[in-house]
Amino acid sequence: MTASIRKEIEELRAEIERHNELYYQKAEPEISDYDFDMLLERLRALEAEHPELITPDSPTQRVGGKADSLRPFAHTVPLMSLDNSYSLDDLKAFTERCEKLAEGRKLEYVAELKIDGLSVSLHYENGILKTAATRGDGQTGDEVTQNAKTIRTVPLRLKKDAPQHAEIRGEVFLSRSQFARINSELEMQGEKTFANPRNCASGTLRMLDSQVVASRRLDMFPYDVFSGSQKMFTTHWENFEWLEKNGFNVNPNRALCAGYDELVAFVNDMETRRDTLDYEIDGVVVKVNSTALQDEFGTTTKAPRWAIAYKYPARQATTKLLSITVQVGRTGALTPVGNLEPVQLAGTTVARASLHNEDEIKRLDLKIGDYVLIEKSGEIIPQVLQNIPAKRNGTETDFEFPTKCPVCGWEAVRPRGEAVRRCTNPDCPAKIKARIQYYASRKAMDIEGLGEVLVETLVDKGMISDVADLYNLKVEDIAALERMAEKSGTNLIEHIEASKTRGLQRLLYGIDIRHVGERYAKILANNFRSIDRIAKASVEELDDIPEIGLTVAESVHSWFRDAKNIELIERLKAAGVQTEMGVSSTAALDDRFVGKTFVLTGKLEHYTRDEAAKLIEERGGRVSSSVSKKTDYVVAGSDAGSKLTKAESLGVTVLNEAQFSEMTGTQQ
Numbered sequence: 001m002t003a004s005i006r007k008e009i010e011e012l013r014a015e016i017e018r019h020n021e022l023y024y025q026k027a028e029p030e031i032s033d034y035d036f037d038m039l040l041e042r043l044r045a046l047e048a049e050h051p052e053l054i055t056p057d058s059p060t061q062r063v064g065g066k067a068d069s070l071r072p073f074a075h076t077v078p079l080m081s082l083d084n085s086y087s088l089d090d091l092k093a094f095t096e097r098c099e100k101l102a103e104g105r106k107l108e109y110v111a112e113l114k115i116d117g118l119s120v121s122l123h124y125e126n127g128i129l130k131t132a133a134t135r136g137d138g139q140t141g142d143e144v145t146q147n148a149k150t151i152r153t154v155p156l157r158l159k160k161d162a163p164q165h166a167e168i169r170g171e172v173f174l175s176r177s178q179f180a181r182i183n184s185e186l187e188m189q190g191e192k193t194f195a196n197p198r199n200c201a202s203g204t205l206r207m208l209d210s211q212v213v214a215s216r217r218l219d220m221f222p223y224d225v226f227s228g229s230q231k232m233f234t235t236h237w238e239n240f241e242w243l244e245k246n247g248f249n250v251n252p253n254r255a256l257c258a259g260y261d262e263l264v265a266f267v268n269d270m271e272t273r274r275d276t277l278d279y280e281i282d283g284v285v286v287k288v289n290s291t292a293l294q295d296e297f298g299t300t301t302k303a304p305r306w307a308i309a310y311k312y313p314a315r316q317a318t319t320k321l322l323s324i325t326v327q328v329g330r331t332g333a334l335t336p337v338g339n340l341e342p343v344q345l346a347g348t349t350v351a352r353a354s355l356h357n358e359d360e361i362k363r364l365d366l367k368i369g370d371y372v373l374i375e376k377s378g379e380i381i382p383q384v385l386q387n388i389p390a391k392r393n394g395t396e397t398d399f400e401f402p403t404k405c406p407v408c409g410w411e412a413v414r415p416r417g418e419a420v421r422r423c424t425n426p427d428c429p430a431k432i433k434a435r436i437q438y439y440a441s442r443k444a445m446d447i448e449g450l451g452e453v454l455v456e457t458l459v460d461k462g463m464i465s466d467v468a469d470l471y472n473l474k475v476e477d478i479a480a481l482e483r484m485a486e487k488s489g490t491n492l493i494e495h496i497e498a499s500k501t502r503g504l505q506r507l508l509y510g511i512d513i514r515h516v517g518e519r520y521a522k523i524l525a526n527n528f529r530s531i532d533r534i535a536k537a538s539v540e541e542l543d544d545i546p547e548i549g550l551t552v553a554e555s556v557h558s559w560f561r562d563a564k565n566i567e568l569i570e571r572l573k574a575a576g577v578q579t580e581m582g583v584s585s586t587a588a589l590d591d592r593f594v595g596k597t598f599v600l601t602g603k604l605e606h607y608t609r610d611e612a613a614k615l616i617e618e619r620g621g622r623v624s625s626s627v628s629k630k631t632d633y634v635v636a637g638s639d640a641g642s643k644l645t646k647a648e649s650l651g652v653t654v655l656n657e658a659q660f661s662e663m664t665g666t667q668q
Contacts, residue, residue: 110236119170
């Protein structure tokens with residue numbers, strides 16, 4: 001009896017997956033939705049009677065229950081962002097740079113659509129989907145496995161040639177038709193609708209109830225495959241062929257291009273067709289096809305040198321300027337924001353636009369009541385391009401930019417030569433609130449639940465006045481606030497407690513030293529390893545780091561000479577916040593590496609570029625992208641190019657892979 005039931009279950013699963021593929025991959029359905037649902041119900045009933053026969057890749061396992069929270073997921077290989085280009089000249093410059101790096105070797109490019117969604121990483125163990133995570137900040141995302149399983153175009157089991165550990169990267173999105181359906185249903189229920197498909201997809205994938213996620217019918221286009229931390233194929237194009245064989249819904253709108261002219265033809269063709277697609281795109285992603293060349297070209301601190309995102313021109317609209325509000329940021333900068341008559345622009349409703357500063361208002365000759373032309377720069381930030389004087393009727397009024405802070409009333413000073421006017425009150429509530437929000441942001445200390453409204457309440461009630469005060473808050477303090485409860489208070493305090501272990505790099509970013517963003521925070525952390533060493537460093541010591549210029553060095557030095565800042569650091573240390581660089585379990589600081597600059601070039605046989613860079617940084621060294629007199633070592637693999645030649649001409653020490661392995665103690 002069990003054998004016959006097992007056979008029926010296996011046949012049902014195979015039949016359901018076959019119809020899934022016919023419907024989602026081939027658009028050739030053979031049965032109605034009702035008949036499909038009946039097959040699924042029969043399988044669900046059999047599995048309920050025989051739970052011992054349920055497997056992780058069964059179609060019934062796509063929808064689970066509710067979760068209490070999303071867990072963080074650390075990416076083995078970081079998900080990097082791409083550099084953007086907004087003109088064909090930029091695209092041409094990219095291909096010319098690639099040709100120069102290739103040094104005469106044949107180049108091909110893959111052009112694929114830039115889907116307006118959110119990046120995800122799917123991890124398969126022995127062919128079975130085990131984990132799914134969002135991109136997050138590229139290093140750490142949110143685990144969304146159960147939600148990803150609801151996406152019918154995400155296979156629960158790989159079909160062919162699956163390595164022990166496979167990672168598939170792709171873009172989750174919501175089709176235009178599904179977006180229209182969801183908003184229509186929300187309108188009928190009297191609920192707030194979504195502004196655009198991307199916002200809806202992003203919010204949906206991070207929901208805690210996978211049954212609601214399933215009802216939204218998200219989709220995914222994959223674009224990359226890894227075996228462990230290694231790329232699986234010699235070309236990027238082969239990724240798509242493997243993905244199709246394994247049941248993924250691969251976007252058919254892609255091209256293998258020999259050079260710039262063929263790329264331009266694809267870009268122009270897709271721009272004319274973009275509005276006929278059932279999903280939003282905002283450009284085309286161009287990648288070097290050869291994975292060996294990808295590794296050789298390497299990355300900057302933010303993006304790969306072998307890929308670029310060509311963004312289609314911004315879309316524009318005309319609307320009315322109703323008023324101007326002046327906001328005060330964490331540095332005290334007074335920033336004017338135009339409040340607009342709501343208008344649809346590039347798939348979203350726009351009601352506000354940046355006006356940058358008082359000079360920009362004068363340059364545009366803006367008056368309250370003007371009709372203005374706006375656009376989304378890079379289809380992200382709305383900007384006012386110009387006013388339309390012909391539409392003036394005499395009722396428009398001038399706007400006087402304030403000379404006092406609109407929040408605290410202190411003098412707002414505009415230093416000579418600067419475009420920005422700043423509040424001079426060091427304790428301005430607006431500056432305090434903005435600094436705390438910045439500290440709690442994802443790229444900094446990532447304190448989930450500490451949003452704008454709660455920060456405003458905590459500051460206004462005198463419960464906190466700086467970021468160190470966060471660590472004195474108790475559950476009962478939060479629970480006593482309006483619209484809060486013990487559970488939300490407990491969750492927030494847990495997130496605040498967790499922020500203590502974010503590490504030195506994110507702390508340096510979060511304390512908001514002027515000019516120190518993600519990149520410089522990482523460089524400072526890797527070079528000094530502790531906040532106390534940074535605090536004691538002279539301007540000369542800071543400026544001596546190749547990537548740190550004099551402006552950043554002086555800014556960092558000045559910040560640590562302020563007694564209030566030193567007191568803040570001491571209070572953070574007393575609260576248990578990590579202020580030293582952690583050392584990995586497999587490496588320790590090594591005098592041969594500490595303070596030394598390494599450059600990687602050529603193809604390494606046993607390491608990826610990221611792996612080699614990690615070995616260097618763990619031991620106290622730093623990795624640079626270019627060879628100079630300040631370079632200490634060049635690690636040269638096979639097919640090393642101009643960097644090796646330059647290193648030899650400058651007398652820089654060159655290590656082959658065997659010497660590097662011996663130096664790091666990682667002999668293969």
